[in-house]
Amino acid sequence: MHQVADIEVAKNIMDANKRLADKNLKHLEEKDIFCVDFVGAIGSGKTTLIEEIIDNTDYNIGVLAGDVISKFDAERIESHNVPVAGLNTGKECHLDAHLVHHGLHDLPLDDLDMVIIENVGNLICPVDFELGSHMRIVVVSVTEGDDTVEKHPIIFQTSDVIVINKIDLADAVGADIDKMVADAKKLNPNVHVITSNLKDGKGLDEIIQVIQDKKDSL
Amino acid sequence: MHELSMAQGILNAVIDTAESNNATEVTEVTIELGRLAMINPEQLKFILGVLVENTIVQDAEIIFEEIPVEVECSQCEFHGNAILDDKDHYAPMVKCPECDSLAVEILNGRDIVVKNIVIEKPDDN
Ligand SMILES: Nc1nc2c(ncn2[C@@H]2O[C@H](COP(=O)(O)OP(=O)(O)OP(=O)(O)O)[C@@H](O)[C@H]2O)c(=O)[nH]1
Ligand SMILES: [Mg+2]
Ligand SMILES: [Zn+2]
Ligand SMILES: [Zn+2]
Ligand SMILES: [Zn+2]
Ligand SMILES: [Zn+2]
Numbered sequence: 001m002h003q004v005a006d007i008e009v010a011k012n013i014m015d016a017n018k019r020l021a022d023k024n025l026k027h028l029e030e031k032d033i034f035c036v037d038f039v040g041a042i043g044s045g046k047t048t049l050i051e052e053i054i055d056n057t058d059y060n061i062g063v064l065a066g067d068v069i070s071k072f073d074a075e076r077i078e079s080h081n082v083p084v085a086g087l088n089t090g091k092e093c094h095l096d097a098h099l100v101h102h103g104l105h106d107l108p109l110d111d112l113d114m115v116i117i118e119n120v121g122n123l124i125c126p127v128d129f130e131l132g133s134h135m136r137i138v139v140v141s142v143t144e145g146d147d148t149v150e151k152h153p154i155i156f157q158t159s160d161v162i163v164i165n166k167i168d169l170a171d172a173v174g175a176d177i178d179k180m181v182a183d184a185k186k187l188n189p190n191v192h193v194i195t196s197n198l199k200d201g202k203g204l205d206e207i208i209q210v211i212q213d214k215k216d217s218l
Numbered sequence: 219m220h221e222l223s224m225a226q227g228i229l230n231a232v233i234d235t236a237e238s239n240n241a242t243e244v245t246e247v248t249i250e251l252g253r254l255a256m257i258n259p260e261q262l263k264f265i266l267g268v269l270v271e272n273t274i275v276q277d278a279e280i281i282f283e284e285i286p287v288e289v290e291c292s293q294c295e296f297h298g299n300a301i302l303d304d305k306d307h308y309a310p311m312v313k314c315p316e317c318d319s320l321a322v323e324i325l326n327g328r329d330i331v332v333k334n335i336v337i338e339k340p341d342d343n
Contacts, residue, residue, distance in 0.1 A: 002339065002340060003340075003341055003342075004245070004336060005241075005337050005339060006334060007239055007334060007335050007337060008333070008334050009231055009235045009334055010333065011331065011332045012329050013231070013329075013330040016227070092220055094220060125220055127254075127328075128255060128257075153320070154254060157320070157322075186320055187321075188320075190292065190321070
């Protein structure tokens with residue numbers, strides 16, 4: 001004979017990632033390192049922005065470059081003479097705290113005061129995975145369409161800074177920058193919304209300033 | 219979009235619990251799905267259906283319950299369940315039910331929880 005039993009499992013599948021994210025943050029704080037992670041659509045300008053931050057600040061930066069299978073971004077960043085660990089997600093569409101943990105151990109943390117993480121280009125999946133950073137910046141560009149912000153509300157609601165990039169191309173693609181800024185402010189009134197053209201450096205100082213302010217506030 | 223790794227996590231939790239309770243078969247699995255988790259329940263169900271083959275979970279009924287989205291409004295200080303406007307989003311817009319503001323802090327509704335399982339096991343004697 002068999003008996004039937006109803007058994008409580010109460011297992012949160014998201015907890016494993018959250019615990020590792022907390023551990024990453026602890027690792028970083030033990031070494032007094034500030035960590036910012038960049039998310040955004042494919043090709044929105046994340047790597048370009050990271051390169052500009054490296055070239056225009058005096059931080060000792062290390063970078064974790066997420067990519068589905070390639071190493072192009074890691075190589076680009078390496079040419080700016082900073083330590084880089086490439087994180088390949090393989091089949092997955094996002095970085096998770098476990099990959100980031102491995103990456104942190106591949107960086108010379110004792111020599112760093114800032115770690116920058118570039119997530120895989122995706123406005124959807126990274127929402128589910130905290131990485132252990134102090135600050136999340138989402139980068140979109142006008143060329144993805146001026147409805148990008150309203151189409152992906154949650155990533156904008158859960159990020160600390162919103163960068164709307166490639167404003168030099170707005171006219172060419174018929175994108176309304178003011179609409180994108182308004183959509184972003186509507187979703188997250190307390191957030192910094194910064195418009196940028198990384199080809200000529202517009203907006204870069206403001207982005208560096210909000211990172212500095214956040215770093216100082218900790 | 220990461221239904222496969224989530225499904226694997228769910229199945230591991232189910233099998234761990236079933237085995238530590240000497241189950242011969244799992245007949246029911248109840249999963250709570252946050253409305254804001256970036257997971258499509260239909261895709262998750264499909265992948266779970268594939269992964270359970272040849273395990274003690276293979277004939278289980280999979281039941282999904284929705285975790286409501288709990289928010290705190292930064293405009294009017296409302297605290298409670300949000301209104302979800304998903305007329306043109308799979309990932310819905312989260313709104314305060316009191317003042318319609320989108321400026322809300324999301325407190326709950328992003329998790330995936332294996333809640334309970336129903337198992338069959340041999341009689342104790
Ligand atoms: N016109 C213009 N082009 C830009 C701007 N910012 C970046 N680009 C270009 O856009 C292209 C993509 O930039 P990346 O920095 O590689 O974008 P990404 O977000 O890192 O891309 P993935 O990692 O592949 O998702 C490159 O050719 C950049 O030179 C900008 O403000 N204006
Ligand atoms: Mg890149
Ligand atoms: Zn590992
Ligand atoms: Zn470690
Ligand atoms: Zn995903
Ligand atoms: Zn309100």
